[in-house]
Amino acid sequence: QSALTxxxxxxxxxxxxxxxxxxxxxSDIGGxxxxxxYRQCPGKTPQLIIYDVVKxxxxxxxxxxxxxxxxxxxxxxxxxxxxxxxxxxxxxxSGSDTFGVLFGGGTKLTVL
Amino acid sequence: QVQLVESGGGVVQPGRSLRLSCAASGFTFSxxxxxxxxxxxxxxxxxxxxxxxxGSNQYYADSVKGRFTIxxxxxxxxLFLQMNNLRPDDTAVYYCAREFRGxxxxxxxDFWGSGTMVTVSS
Numbered sequence: 001q002s003a004l005t006x007x008x009x010x011x012x013x014x015x016x017x018x019x020x021x022x023x024x025x026x027s028d029i030g031g032x033x034x035x036x037x038y039r040q041c042p043g044k045t046p047q048l049i050i051y052d053v054v055k056x057x058x059x060x061x062x063x064x065x066x067x068x069x070x071x072x073x074x075x076x077x078x079x080x081x082x083x084x085x086x087x088x089x090x091x092x093x094s095g096s097d098t099f100g101v102l103f104g105g106g107t108k109l110t111v112l
Numbered sequence: 113q114v115q116l117v118e119s120g121g122g123v124v125q126p127g128r129s130l131r132l133s134c135a136a137s138g139f140t141f142s143x144x145x146x147x148x149x150x151x152x153x154x155x156x157x158x159x160x161x162x163x164x165x166x167g168s169n170q171y172y173a174d175s176v177k178g179r180f181t182i183x184x185x186x187x188x189x190x191l192f193l194q195m196n197n198l199r200p201d202d203t204a205v206y207y208c209a210r211e212f213r214g215x216x217x218x219x220x221x222d223f224w225g226s227g228t229m230v231t232v233s234s
Contacts, residue, residue, distance in 0.1 A: 003156075034217035038157070045207065045224040046157065051215040057222065089157050091219045099171040101147070101159040101219040 004029065004090055006104035013112045017078040020107045022090030023071060028102055030071035034093035037066055037075045040106075041086045050075060077109070085111050114138040114223045116208050121228030124198055134191035134208030134225055142166070142186040145211035147221055148193050150204035150230075158204070161193065162211075162218065176202075198232045205229050 005023040012018040022029065022037075029035055037050035048057055050066035053073065063078045073090055087106045094100035120132040134146070148160040161182040162171045170182050181194040191208050206228050209221035 003158075032217075034215075034219055036215075036217065036220045040157075045226060046209075046221075048212060048220055048222050051212060051220040052217055055215070057212070057214065087156075091157075091159075093217055093219045099162075099218070100173065101162065103149075103157040103159060106156040 002102070004092060004102050004104035006088075006090060006107045008105075009108040009110065011110040011112055012077075012080045014080050014082060016080050017076060018080065018109065019077075020075045020088055020090075020109070022073040022075070022092075022104045024073075024092055024094075024102065025071055025096075027096035028071075028092040028094040028100075029068065029073050032093050032095065033068075035066065035068055035073040036091045037064075037073075038089045038091065039086045040089065046089065080111050082111050085109055114210070116210065116223060116225035118206060118208055118225045118228035121206065121230045123231045123233060125234050126199055126232055128198055129194070129196045130198060130230060132193040132195065132206055132228060132230070134193075136189045136191065136208075136210075139210070141184075141189040144213065145218070146184065146191045147209045147211065148180075148182060148191075148206060149209055149221075149224075150202075150206045151227070152201075152204040155204075159219075160206070163191070195230070198230075200232050203230060203232050 038046040090104040210223040212220040212222035
């Protein structure tokens with residue numbers, strides 16, 4: 001059960017768009033439509049912002065969108081706002097040998 | 113409103129045991145699978161375990177399999193994590209998190225507790 005791979009950090013200016021990648025394998029991201037994304041603001045608990053690769057829970061702005069290609073999932077954030085600064089984590093179901101849930105190492109988003 | 117409140121954390125010596133609790137309220141606890149997820153200081157999230165809504169199935173990360181046991185008491189709306197043979201690298205904030213039922217995926221959690229800190233040190 002290896003962690004998913006995310007860039008350590010990304011940055012963008014207000015109003016711009018950024019994309020955060022999350023790379024796994026055919027046993028997790030590539031094999032299932034079960035990718036989630038979480039936002040964690042400093043000192044706060046994680047918030048689910050994307051599930052089932054592309055879906056948004058109620059209340060999450062459509063500035064946040066998810067996608068997947070092969071073994072890599074992506075989170076895109078458009079119209080960056082200063083309060084978007086947070087850590088973002090991807091997660092995938094892993095069904096290689098046994099049931100597992102994997103997280104990425106997290107990506108720090110900085111709004112310049 | 114949905115609430116998950118963890119307790120039981122503290123400072124413990126390597127090799128000792130600790131039992132965490134997660135008290136749930138504001139929803140029908142017995143209808144939901146619940147996860148334990150931990151976060152070491154300054155580090156990322158790490159999934160630990162999941163228990164099904166009725167307690168009949170438990171799943172564990174390889175890093176804790178055989179040392180940690182997840183269980184639940186649906187009559188008292190409480191989740192537990194029994195942690196044995198603790199190691200310094202088990203030091204983390206431990207969160208309980210509710211499975212999101214809007215998804216078929218087992219890895220989506222819509223509500224999280226505020227966490228309880230476990231420090232393993234001699």
